């Protein structure tokens with residue numbers, strides 16, 4: 001039987017976990033004897049009771065493994081931990097807030113059976129507020145980074161173990177997950193999926209996290225930003241040369257005084273602004289080079305819970321126990 005391990009990064013999702021498991025259990029029923037679903041929860045330093053719930057789930061269900069990270073490292077590092085610790089024939093990556101519908105798994109699995117090694121859930125449509133922002137981001141990214149898979153997908157995907165093994169060889173610390181998936185896959189197949197709204201709570205990644213991810217995506221899959229700096233520098237030099245020549249010519253060959261303190265100041269301010277912008281872009285690269293050379297691990301594992309079950313029969317048969325805790 002094919003073993004599918006679903007990798008679920010968790011940061012304060014205590015209310016979503018039971019709903020998610022209930023829906024995943026239905027998917028298991030649909031898959032029937034064809035595939036066995038198991039779950040690897042990466043608890044990324046939750047502080048809302050997710051930790052305790054996951055401990056309980058691991059205690060009671062033999063299909064659940066749990067990794068508690070030492071503290072909150074972020075979505076990307078939690079995914080890297082999932083890649084490293086995955087066991088099975090197929091990995092499914094998805095968010096735990098039900099924005100990625102679990103019901104897409106059977107269709108992804110069908111594509112795998114037909115030979116696909118990487119199947120991504122293409123965000124055919126979204127129920128989120130900042131649609132325009134996402135669309136602009138993907139449009140720009142695909143323009144400047146042609147090696148990326150030309151689909152709008154986040155982290156919801158199916159990866160064959162062969163692809164996971166290839167991603168495991170990629171040791172870079174600046175990680176844009178969809179980029180790594182594209183890089184390690186012979187071909188990326190996409191199935192259209194509607195991205196839903198988060199069921200409970202607000203985004204854990206947030207706008208700041210998304211901006212960081214966007215910068216990481218641009219910097220790690222394209223040299224465009226730094227090339228932009230060079231082009232800007234070149235344009236500024238040519239402009240300065242031309243205007244300098246004109247100013248000298250006016251001084252030498254005419255009796256006109258060179259007017260314009262204001263225009264000079266604005267040119268100066270414009271020039272300084274460009275210089276700061278360029279320094280900032282170069283600084284982003286340097287910060288990432290520093291991250292790479294430090295070789296600090298992306299995440300640290302505090303506890304790994306596996307080799308269950310330790311469940312007690314009396315609890316298992318109790319009607320008081322929530323449905324998701326039974327196996």
Ligand code: UDP
Pocket residue numbers: 008009010011012013044072073074075078094095096097099198202203204205206
């Ligand atoms: N997440 C995580 N660590 C974090 C932030 C988020 O493991 O520091 C998890 C979160 O619990 C969820 C997934 O990553 O399962 C996606 O997070 P979120 O929904 O906040 O991202 P968004 O959908 O807003 O991009």
Ligand code: MG
Pocket residue numbers: 095097099198203204
């Ligand atoms: Mg979300």
